[in-house]
Amino acid sequence: MSTDVTPTPSDYRAMEESTTLAPLERLGSDDMDHELLTLNMGPHHPATHGVLRLLVTLEGEVVRDLKPIIGYVHTGIEKTAEDKSYWKAIPVVERMDYLAYYFNAYAFCGATETLLELEVPPRAQYLRVIHMELNRIMSHLVWLGTSALDLGAMSMFWYCFRDRELILDLFEQSSGARMHTRYIQIGGVAEDIPRGWEAKLREFTSQMPTRADQYNDLLANNEIVLQRLRGVCPLAEEELLKLGVTGPLLRAAGNPWDLRKAQPYSSYDHFDFNIPVGTEGDNWDRFAVRVAEIYESVKIIEQAMDGLPEGRTITDDRKVALPPRHELATSMEALIHHFKLVTEGFRVPPGEVYFPIEGPRGEYGCFVRSDGSSKPARVHMRDPSFVNLQATAPMTEGSYIADLIATLAMLDPVLGGIDR
């Protein structure tokens, strides 16, 4: 390979040492009071939310430098997706950010639908919204439980996972799987919701705000939590924008950027909801914004369920969507379409599309390049966890280890999304 400039391991070590400790040497001089300690947090650590490795330079308990090292769960999903036909790539794309599978799937399907210039039926759009908002609540519940655990409030973990279980039951009922449901399909959704699903959903939406109130009472009225979060590790809006941070972290700093409002997709403009924003951009705002988003998501789900239109749940374009099961036995044409779809898949006109949506952690942007064949020539997910992770170091420099853990929890990184 003529262009291979991969550094040898020794070069790598030299580079790593030079970038880690060079600006700190004046602190780490002969002065015993300022002796530095390098601590490898992770990849096996209870609070790194996966296999994140943080190379932390400490002065006492104060963080002086921090380098995230990632790649431990890199599974080459983007490469794998290039080897599968479009609709078979959905399951692998879903597995990137394993707490936001509906968002991954929708970003990919949305990009492909844009390339195909495909209209999605209104009922499918509403069902997508319902499931994505359920997914958002689910993701926020996992975040709330694990970050409370990182603060030491262990019971919250069980409470949040109890409610998450209700959402997973709903997912299981509508799609057959609790996680990685592959419910969102190119052109619509895989299936209509089953009978009884709506009643169960209504039960959930009626009790979720009460539960969220309880969690607020337990955490937001607790003096220790307030002390641990308020004014801790803030970062100004301009800094966040430079670092490309999106989602609740940016909104906590006062920027109301939310793609659901700014560039509505999938009928989000039909619903009446608010965008919670913070003021300071500290950990408390990050916490409060996410908790408030749970209430807003419930509102969206209720409106979508109330206004759920009748009609198809997937496009009637037989080149893209599978024909109904019952037609296979009677219609030759349906059988041909079915055979064509499951063997080769459908062909997509050549072109490149970047399709951004608002996920629980920020902007999920799926880039799809088609070369005209039935397999994508390039799939790339702009994962918010990956981009947001760069903000860890500027946020936490000069704070305590305990605040570093709390900030990391408020950052809510999902390593599956970071490493892809």
Added chain:
Amino acid sequence: MPDSVGLELLAQDLAARAGADAVLATVYFRDRATVIVEPYTIVPVLEQLREKGYGALMSVHGVDYYPEEPRLGVHYELLDMNAVDRVTVKLRVTLDNPHVPSVTPNWPTANFQEREIYDMFGVIFDGHPDLRRILMPEDYEGHPQRRDFPVGGEPVLFTIDESEGTAYTQ
């Protein structure tokens, strides 16, 4: 999105400010505006677009256009948060000379993303503060997202084989 006329105006403006040969082409596809630029002008082009309001660099990603030439592409997704407007800037480099000026000093968000492109495609970003592999192991050989890099059959390195060095990648 700027419409197709707006895109042409934008491209003319860029050519006037960032150098006459900066803009190679414009593409308007599926209501999405794209400017294709010369690789060496990427920093002034992005700077100009920032002044026009496209201040947020949302995504940087790489593409391999195999078998077309020049093969490697780098895309910059820009966003104007006030006008809610997006524009994509694309550039192409060859395998023989895969050098692109880094935008990390001006847009810190590009740091990890440029490292990922370097890791996956082998595009070298000149001026990047810390250009190392990010997702693949540090001693890995090759750039796995290139289209001519085979899928599958990757041998797994176990502790027992460690003494054989990095031969597992071949």
Added chain:
Amino acid sequence: MTTTLAAVGYAEEWYIQIVKSVVLFLLAVQIVPVVLLAERKLLGRFQNRYGPNRVGPFGAMQPLADIIKLATKEPFQPSTAIGFLYALAPVISLLTALAAFAILPFGDVANIFGTEVGLYGLDVGIGVLYVFAFGAIAFYGLMLGGWASGSKYSFLGAMRAAAQLISYEVAMGLSLVGVLMMAGTLSLTGIVEQQSGMWYIVPQFVGFLIFITAGFAETNRAPFDLPEADAELVAGYNTEYGGSKFAAYFFAEYVNILVVSGIAVTMFLGGWQLPFIDPPGFVDPFVVLAKIFVFVFLFVWIRATLPRLRYDQLMSFGWKVLLPLATANALVTAIVVVATS
């Protein structure tokens, strides 16, 4: 009978003392698994789950299974550890915890089969000081263990343990000064007997609150479990410990809970005394145990509810809130005691 260590209130024959020490040791060994089970069951209930329910009836054999598991594990030691201290540290923790347990009075002198026996290990005249002395030594167990492990997490945990000891030992000691002044004695049995009219929790409520808060810090329990801080320091000072050495630390932690609860019962809740009724002597130990279990429940409740403080917040709380409060409490009590006597 005289001793070289300190004057004792009531001393028995030497063979009774040996029997009592064995009985007390067995008692501690028996109560700890009960506390352990109670904690796990209660935590389960607090957290909407069952808790252990597989081993034995209602999961009652779970502690036994835990102990067997821990005892049969491979003794492991990191290559960077300092072997001698690494092995010694859990022993210090366990020893000091049990030694402090010996002083808890479970009842007055009772007549057992014609022999007068004090229902306590030892009734020394320096009572409270004895507890503090062993409490202070107990921290060496944590510090040496954390330091000798040769691990950075353990080291940080050990430093936190040291800081916590300094911050809370003083406030804890001062919080009891009020009780001591009112009782006029350091002997624990003496203090209990002084409370026959009114438990000291009523006049010394501030002291009680300070003592309980400092007691949580003393035992490294939530919300003051910073030396362990599982989310930050993996497991703090005992990160590198496993098997029976870990079991020793674990055991010592629970004995410490019993000791702090027992001291609180003795100092503030009237020990074996009950209001309005005067039960026969053999009931006394059960009264004390019941009161101790009230505190154990409180420990579990707090652990299930509160998040952890930060290192600097813990220090400033100890120095800036608890210490002045304890001092003021002692001062006010002194003035009142002098004025009323």
